[in-house]
Amino acid sequence: AEPYRVKTTSTHLRTFFRFAFQTGLIKANLALTIPSIAQRYGARLRRFLTPEQVAMLLAAVRSDTPRGRRNYAMVLLMARLGLRAPEVIAMCMDDIDWRASEIIVRGKGKRHDRLPMPEEVGRALADYIRRDRTTTFREVFVTERAPHRPFQDSQLLNTILIEAFAKTGLKPPAPYVGSHVLRHSLATQLVRRGASLDEIANLLRHRSRASTLI
Numbered sequence: 001a002e003p004y005r006v007k008t009t010s011t012h013l014r015t016f017f018r019f020a021f022q023t024g025l026i027k028a029n030l031a032l033t034i035p036s037i038a039q040r041y042g043a044r045l046r047r048f049l050t051p052e053q054v055a056m057l058l059a060a061v062r063s064d065t066p067r068g069r070r071n072y073a074m075v076l077l078m079a080r081l082g083l084r085a086p087e088v089i090a091m092c093m094d095d096i097d098w099r100a101s102e103i104i105v106r107g108k109g110k111r112h113d114r115l116p117m118p119e120e121v122g123r124a125l126a127d128y129i130r131r132d133r134t135t136t137f138r139e140v141f142v143t144e145r146a147p148h149r150p151f152q153d154s155q156l157l158n159t160i161l162i163e164a165f166a167k168t169g170l171k172p173p174a175p176y177v178g179s180h181v182l183r184h185s186l187a188t189q190l191v192r193r194g195a196s197l198d199e200i201a202n203l204l205r206h207r208s209r210a211s212t213l214i
Contacts, residue, residue: 004133010034011035015031015034017030017033017034047184048185048188049181049188053170055078055157056170057079057161057165060168061160066131066132070141071132073128076124077162077188078119079185080186081103082182082183082204085157085158085179086156086185087105087176088141089150091103091139091140092138092140093129093140094138095118095140096117096125098122099121102114103116105205125140134148135147135148135149136212137149137150139151158177158178161181161182162177173185183204186203187204188205189198
């Protein structure tokens with residue numbers, strides 16, 4: 001059995017025996033006899049996409065249409081900078097510092113972080129904004145149809161990724177397809193390139209080291 005499933009089973013058994021002992025169903029605490037299943041750090045790096053697979057998804061999203069340019073820019077932000085879907089949707093025009101090549105990310109808990117903007121991401125954003133974005137709203141990404149409003153939630157990005165997986169024939173590495181798939185893939189590739197946990201934490205804007213370890 002896979003380590004994750006074995007660990008889940010042992011956890012359930014300990015919970016059951018602990019309950020049985022506390023309620024008097026059994027006289028001995030058998031939970032203490034269930035061994036803990038060690039899960040190696042490397043074994044947890046399974047739910048990710050290879051750089052080639054990420055490239056396939058990006059190619060599936062990209063097209064020479066207003067929708068394709070917009071969707072490509074959004075997915076690229078997640079793939080290259082590890083942005084969460086809500087952070088992409090919340091991005092405003094004032095959050096892009098073209099001269100400094102930086103992006104302000106409106107993260108959790110009203111936290112704002114500045115991230116360097118890779119040339120590839122800058123080109124995708126400029127292409128979409130210059131050619132397709134027509135709106136009075138300050139949000140960068142808006143609907144295709146007038147009055148070109150900002151998106152109410154980030155479910156759109158999950159749908160885009162699901163459609164891209166279906167188009168490429170790739171199997172999602174996790175049951176739930178969302179921005180975390182690309183965040184985890186980015187972090188995994190950084191680990192393989194020798195990046196430190198602190199460097200990864202800074203890019204993904206983790207407050208807790210435990211989040212980076214996961």
